Amino acid sequence: MGSPELVAMMLADGRLPTGGHTQSAGLEPAVRAGLGTEGSRLSEVADYARDRLRTVTRVEAAVGVVARAAALNGEQLTTVEAAWAARTPSHVLRAASRRQGRAYLRLASRVWPEVLKHLQPDIEIARPVVIGVVAAVNDLSAEQTARLIGYDDAQAVVAASLKLLPVDPAEAASWLAALHQPIEELIRAVAELTDPDDIPAYGAPLIDVFAQAHAAERMRLFHA
Template sequence: MPGPSPDLVLALLADARLPVGGHTQSAGLEPALTYGGLTAADVPAFLGGRLATVVAVEAGTAVVARHRALTGGALADVEEAWAARTPSAPLRESSRALGRGYLRLAQRLWPGAEPLAGLGRTPPRPLVLGVVAALAGLDPGRLVRLCGHEDAATLGAAALKLDPLDPADTVAWTLAAHPRIEELARRLAPLTEPDEIPATGAPLVEELSLVHARTTQRLFQA
């Protein structure tokens, strides 16, 4: 019996109800609203900034990890490249927490799959997503779209918990972001080597994550 189509797997992985801990994240929105002076009206611009910086790093890392998983290459230098482009310790820890959730799910869905063994015990999310994409037959373009859509949807879901908004507005934000996600897919899909991963810093996101990590009254981990 053939396996599920890549499009169905993509829909599954993009589902916010996936048991990987995504509900604990705000994609940086909570600290941005609390300490960064943003309002709900600024969220679309904030999302655009994340797509150009944070998401570009995450998606690029995932694409290279997918390539390594398919070619039997090591993932250690891919993880090092991701860490060098993610200087905030709280953001690295958050990504590893999500990575453990994805890894647990992947081990359940693809038991004994050799590429999963190379991820170690605390892999960051983009590495696991890259390996999962290889196992599920997702091409690089779909993988980048998944990373971009997930970030946009995470922001939208967090916004509804942090500010009284019309849910239709958050869906409109996500849809409006899709042309930028398509541009990312065109640019990042050909990547194969760690040094090709974008090094697009997001100093404000990094700084606010450090402030957020010291806060005891918060809804989200990051």
């Protein structure tokens, strides 16, 4: 077990096998659909990341926080995963999250074997559930857990924009800095949750539509 702050920084590192170099947080299909494709509309990337923080990412952060509480209390995580699945209508997004969760679990079981006290090895389970368990075994607070999930999603969008659009890296950094306040708002909204029934059910239908289209693409830069 290491410093909770350093563990959070490690998990937010885009160079991890589960990091942002494989995931665009749905930005790639959104760009294919026209988001930010004109130079005067590049700021739509930041708007897209902000909208995610208010909807699908808030749900994921809540799931991570509740999964952390369940792991600390020795409760079943299948109930948390079921609550997440009920709030994730796209089967493509459910499958993508579970594959990413499996990758997170394989990584975590090597670095923090204590996670296997809570999860069976090499299973497909939602990514925020695994993050919640990793947070529990490393003494991350609920706030740190939510901040990790919020930041990770925002930085995945911003990092992907550098590969998908003609974005100045300095401008991309300014977008991410401007998202700090929405991330803190997300934390305040979910940090006190412990019951799977209290996980919010915010949705973003266009993100679901984009994901469905992306799954059928034969040439993709990002997995999702």
